Amino acid sequence: MDFKWTRKDLLSLYDLSREEIECILDTAQEFKKVSERKVKKVPALRGKTVVNFFVEPSTRTRISFELAEQRLSADIINVAADVSSLKKGETLLDTVKNIEALQVDLVVLRHSATGAQDFIAKHLKCGVINAGDGAHSHPTQALLDIFTMRERFGSLEGLNVTIVGDILHSRVARSDLWGLTKLGANVTLAGPATLVPEEFNCIPNVRVCHNMKDALEGADVVNMLRIQHERQTSGFFPSTNEYSKYFGLNSGTVKYLRKDAMVMHPGPINRDVEIASEIADGPQSVILQQVTNGLAVRMAVLFLVAECVK
């Protein structure tokens, strides 16, 4: 295969070709083994500096990126929004330009504003990795979801993947959607009509549905999204209890799901809201494998992108 990775930024899976996604997944497979060795570290990013800039709070994604960087031997700086100069009124671009002036090689950015990473990537020579922007994109989450599916099923061609929850506000759902359809999977988006816009029906190999029986029957994988607390009181559905009963994965709805289907969740879980505890901890769940794979995928992304920063 003559494919070569050439991007200095990872902004969205929407931009990537199937070959580029597969290149990240193949690379991640080898990086996964690094974490299984006695010496869990390689010198690939020795001498490179990475800034983890999390304007929107995050624990698991930040820890995962930070550990990935450490296992690649990079030097790391963590910046959180509440202690950065953004609080004093500095613009995002000025803040990152100042960071870049310190000869930084990569910036991993999470921001609540859609497109923040695209904007700064255009203005910086250093590489930019999107660790989540608004409701738009969270490419490394989608890559780890896809990696976990590929690990089990070998190929995503023809795989039926159902994503349940607040599709309207979910960057995970959007990223999964682009990645999955590019690799040949069929995607079902399910949830209350207020949270799953009909417009998604227009995308090839994507269908929208509003009941769990229809959503779960025939699914090889179901990805249960978290219902964010702020949505629970904003009128998108009558009550958390009602949401949980009709769109949660629980003893009432799990009977529609095949016994060998894979259950995923991007975390953090609202136990017994979108997923019942016994299912989250049960044999069909791969939630913790997703976390393990997230590390490998982020190592691969850092490795590939860093190579293209000149």
Next chain:
Amino acid sequence: MGMEKVICEAAAVNSAIETIADAIIKDFCSDDKIEEFALAGLFKQGVPLSHRIAKIIEKKCNIKVPVAALDISMYRDDFGLRSALPLINETVIPFDMDMTNLILVDDVLSTGRTIRAALDAVTDYGRPNLIKLAVLVDRGNVEYPIRADYAGMNLQVDADKKIKVEFTENDGIDRISEIKWKK
């Protein structure tokens, strides 16, 4: 690549591989005592070469030779200097690196930088008793204090030329040629 000059064809390639195998046998498989050892081929061309060497030794000495495949991309020191990143291949080590006698296998010993990276990689996997180096072609312009313990052939090559090794397993033909190296 028009500037390609064939140095040797299949017969000479195979006899050079046999030279390596015989030298390893001399060191590890004497009549009175057989010492355990393993081979580790470096991607890309060290991998088929290591299997060829193992096959000859297995046939001649009636022993089993464990063979590993090692990708050292994560250990290179020219990160960011290359125009494009090679894809990472699967590292497979079917034995315990600790306490083994390990023979690294690569197609060409040139600057020695690949071998330096391989030594870093190997020590992350374990602590071999002994590490030796076998190459098909020693072109003798190392930039590091690294030398081959077993060489199939020694070639004097100008600095602006590159040695290209092809194996049937990867390229459909056994051949060694000299090409103009554009840097």
